[in-house]
Amino acid sequence: MSGRSEGGRRETTVRSSQGLWMMVGVTEKGSGSAEQRLYDAVARWNADTGYGLADMIHAACQALIDGLDSPTLRELAGASVRDSSWDIRELVAKSLEELKIPYPGTVPPGFALATGGGVARRPGVDSLRLEVTPAPGDAGGGFQVQVYVNGTEMTSAAAGLGMDPYDVLVPTNRLVAASQPRTVPIARCECGVYGCGSTDVTITRDGELVHWDWSIEVPMNRGVSFAAAEYDVEVARVAADHSWETAERTAGRRVLTDMDRERLLTHGLRTSWVANDYRDHELFRVALQIDGDYQVFVDTLWRGRGPEELAREVCATLALPPSEWRATWHAIKPTLTKPPKIAGPSWRPARF
Template structure:
């Protein structure tokens, strides 16, 4: 389910509706927004259904008889006490890799889910590409924040989906406008012996985490990173630059990589955009001249391996108070024109 103040949508990937009585009550509590009142009617109905399904406690009976006109503080207390009596953890407190157990408490999730990753073009109004995530055969990114992450944000230069020895939280979906932060979905990836767990956060597409057999997960994650069949020449050059660029050298000069792409005004120019703190943008261009992406990437990296004063670059001050070029600028640096 995707939880937001005014909207939720069901994504049936694991027969969630046929889960345990504890899971159904837990899901109703997770969808409920105590501040806005969103989901309160469903919550009360879920409490009634829980009684029908065989759950029972003194406070659950009170919750089932509550009214949507009752003070939110009273509802909060009824919900918290009901979950405590039933030994159901409050939403947000289930440890990564665990799920509700029938009869109360939590249990380690079994690796029964399947994962499919695919890079496809993003919608025309956004452009570029996206990494689509399918769980148990159902595409999930559209049910999450709306759009898959760009491969540069997820797979290049580091494959962020690799399950390491320590849990990591990575963005998995962004808003349909193409901006992560306008709408966002994250997953926390946890390796747990022979299993890999995903636990959703922010705009979640379903009301439980998913768990995979580690061997199958590792293969799928490695395959999507190794598959470059979708790449355009511009994207291949970008991948090579982002992978091969000497970041330590740039960092020593106060520079970090911002983005790589063809100049939107002149597709014969391949552009590497850099940033100096929050002060300046710096652009270093390489002409295609009919060459392949590997050769263009090599030239771009060779240029960036030189001292910045030797670059032919353009600059743009991010802060309006900065009227001159950055201190590292050389004689061939010019103000950028947009």
């Protein structure tokens, strides 16, 4: 595969199904080729629930207008949302086969369907800006990482709210593009809970490009691709910018970054969250979990100290054997009435 750009379009040489090399065009802006638009509509359609069916039928009509044509595509364009899902499945499969459009899920990340057939590498024409901003109070407060692609904020158009910095930037920057593709949560429901509403991106480094491919609740009908050098600078910048942090957040970042997680794992402990106790902001709390059995809380008084000093004490405490902690515990399973086996004499039941 090779390519060149001319007049706002990218022409790329691809091998056809007959093994011949040919030139095809890929629109550099917008939702791409007619083939890509139909492919995207099929990908959004859920055959089990019927979600997206009307949009897919409309996309089939639009595909005919855009110049695609096949006997079964015409039937699909004339289908009804009341038709049998099995009949629709058959029409979709035959239409894609006749048009030589791959079935959703088979196009590699970072590639798009090209005009006339085949796939082409997406050009790095998109721009990225990341910003940490306060989250609305009705979402539980806190902060969110907002994502601007080509100047437009994406998380509000996706699941509704950006992810908390602790979920994507701390203790490791999950937005860094690695040699292997990784899927990262990028947006959550407006209520503040990821899973109630969710948007993910699969991040793929592809030579001098970085590709994002959206999934679940997508904010736009195409993946986006960035120049890798510019992407790396922006992702590093937002991770290094702590100007938005409160003292509580600075302490939390230091604790999450500096705690000895491997040591905690030897006791079956995993970190759940870190924050001030909502009932007493003079207490900084580390919440840990033992499998699905127990929650464990380790509290540290601020005593007028700065976040760095507090974080050092918290990490020093967590480095001790759990039996030496002053901690509280809560059984997740009602059948558990005794404290965890790792509990020491200073452990007490948590009160809510």
